[in-house]
Amino acid sequence: MPCSQADYSFLRQLLSSRSDNIVDPSRNDLFDARLYRVARSRGMNGLDDLVxxxxxxxxxxxxxxxxxxxxxxxxxxxxxxxPFDLLKDKLLPSLIENRSQQQTLRLWSAACSTGQEAYSLAMLLRQHFPQLAQWKIEIVGTDINAxxxxxxxxxxxxxxxxNRGLPARFLLQYFVRDEEEWKAIPELRSMCSFHQRNLSHAFPVLEKYDGILMRNVLFYFSEATRRLILRRMHSALCADGFLLLGASEQAGLHDLWQPVVDGSACYYKPRI
Ligand SMILES: C[S@@+](CC[C@H](N)C(=O)[O-])C[C@H]1O[C@@H](n2cnc3c(N)ncnc32)[C@H](O)[C@@H]1O
Incomplete structure (x- = not known):
């Protein structure tokens, strides 16, 4: 049973205070669709009991x-x-040239969900940049959802x-079948690490990243939170690094980010 407007407001407030995700009042049905299962799994009758x-x-x-x-x-x-073509043809070759002395590369998949983006980066590096075999490569994935x-x-x-987006030859080369699932080979897994982090909380960055992918998450936040996160991303990125957002997202903050359009992709360079 749907709950009262006051209960939806309570849920909206709770969500905003914990994850900064915004649900428009016109989308109260999202609470019904997603929280009914939580209520039932805890032996409650519905959303009103949960609230x-x-x-x-x-x-x-x-x-x-x-x-x-x-x-x-x-x-x-x-x-x-x-964006992956852009990484392969332009962004990574230029970074690799700049890092030829240190031989390290740090990439951040921010709001990584189940990790496909991080593993895609690992495959891209292994497949197209064999000269990095001895480099220290770190691909860090973070998400709020444990x-x-x-x-x-x-x-x-x-x-x-x-079956979604992974070329068949990559599947055979980088994954092994384990009953009904496919498991990434140790070589890929050793390049990637994953941590639970809330993007809207301040996060200490001890070592800056060479590239940040923060795609398809900004639109869940308010304008103020987006700006806050984009400011923190600027501090977390090396001066010659890049930021990639989702296809329908924009950084704004022109004092901090310079957009560069390249074919059908766009990336951001930090202004210093
Ligand atoms: C639509 S997915 C995008 C996944 C991936 N970046 C991509 O483009 O395919 C959005 C992800 O953002 C995460 N997310 C939402 N709010 C967050 C927050 N405050 N901090 C960190 N991650 C968050 C969600 O858990 C979800 O996995």
């Missing part, structure tokens, strides 16, 4: 479950293709997932 429980007691696990159930984790290997991070870490993907 009553959330209001009554502070249950961090239930709150976390609600926040995670509201995240949209859509992703795929080599998503949107053109279950997504756990799945990304496992390196295991279902048939439906490997």
């Amino acid at each position: 009553a429980r959330l209001k009554m007691s502070s249950d961090p696990l239930l709150t976390q479950e609600v926040v995670e159930a509201m995240t949209i984790n859509e992703t795929s290997f080599f998503r949107d293709r053109s 279950e997504m991070v756990r799945r990304a870490r496992s390196g295991r993907f279902q048939r439906m997932e490997v």
Whole structure:
């Protein structure tokens, strides 16, 4: 049973305070669709019971479950293709040239969901840049959703997932079949690490990144949160690094980010 407007407001407020994700009042149905299962799995009758429980007691696990159930984790290997062509043909060759002395490369897949983007980067590097075999390569994936991070870490993907965007030759070269799943080979997994992080919380960055992919997540935040996150990303990126956003996202903040359009892809250079 749908809950009252006051209960939807409570849920909106809860979500915004924990993940900064915004749900427009016209999309209250998203709460119904995503939280009914959470309520039932805890033996409650519906959303109104769930909201009553959330209001009554502070249950961090239930709150976390609600926040995670509201995240949209859509992703795929080599998503949107053109950013990966841009990485292969332009962004990575230039970085690799600049890092030829240090022989290190640090890339961040921010809001990585189940990890396909991070593993796509690892495959791209292995496939097209064999000269990096002795380099220290770190591909760091982060997401607010603990279950997504756990799945990304496992390196295991279902048939439906490997059928989306992964060329057949990459599947055979970089994954081994394990019953109904495909598991990334150790060589790929050793290049990637995954951590639970909330993008809207301040995050200490001890070592800057050479490239950041933060795609298809900004539109869940308010304008103020987007700006805050983009400022922090600027501090987390090397001066010659790049930022890639989703196809329908823009950085704005022209004092900090210079957009560069390249064919059908766009990336951002940090202004110093
Ligand atoms: C649509 S997916 C995008 C996945 C991947 N970046 C891509 O483009 O394919 C959005 C991801 O953002 C994550 N997310 C939402 N709010 C977040 C936050 N505040 N901090 C970190 N991750 C967040 C969600 O858990 C979800 O996995």
